[in-house]
Amino acid sequence: MKRYSGNPIVERTDIPEIEPHLVDVTSVFNPGAIKVNDTYYLMLRVQNRGRQTFNVMAKSKDGINFDISNKIINFAGIEKIEEKIYHCYDPRITRINDTFYIMFAMDMEKICRLGLAQTKDFEQFEFLGIVSEKDNRNGVLFPEKIGGKFMRFDRPNKVALVDGPVTGSEIHLSESADLLNWEAVAKVAEGNHNYWDELIGAGPPPVKTKKGWLLVYHGIAMHYQPIYQAGVMLLDLENPAKIIARGKLNILEPRELYETVGQVPNVIFPTGLTVDNYNEYGFAKMDSKVHIYYGAADTSIGLAISTIEELIEKCFK
């Protein structure tokens, strides 16, 4: 994988002033991403000096230079939730038929839950509901049903960090008939104690390839200070609870200054992935270019460029 030489591609100073909430913002990171026809879309997670979170859309023709909207996204209907919601963050975008679904984390009074919204045009967004009962994060929808059910990976939060958030070390597979009510199916992967991926969570939504579902995920090495990195695994097309291969090495780790220094140092947090070419059956082509968009040090957005073939190779290394 290659970092784009002009990284970071989006920084806090790129965010237009949106009075009164977004003025001289603090950071922009962990974006959702999707490519539709010839347009790349990012859903940016923007934080202000009040440490409040807002989501803002950005559009691009080359996947590198983004025009950032001057509107804060409103997930219409979310105001009906009675419990206090502090932050909606780390959106992941999945297209199913003609609808774009956004699954995101919601920090609420007691726990973090998953929320689901939909849009057809990235202008109007409709909140569909809270889609996890228990403490959970890193929910990513599959782009199609498997065995007649909608599927997602999610990451139950169980591990409490000293002075830090509740997190987790297992990626699970869940299924649903209606996208709103979810049932756990199986534990898919767990963290490797003492290695790069001690705590883990899914990154962007899985990509369908002829060799299996390709999943980019994040792993955290819990040394003195956590180090967040990206890795890859390949899962069975019909039964995505079954791992075909999982890379032993991370594929991207904090090395550049914008990744090692910032609000939270040493963080690479991949949340967006775009595929340039699919074949007529919906499989990503092996030689297709892939853009991986990641949060760098919870401060800015980095772009890493690869191909489907290269990422699959790394699953076997």
Ligand code: BMA
């Ligand atoms: C995780 C999430 C991410 C964040 C990362 C590093 O637990 O909260 O949103 O980027 O920590 O702080």
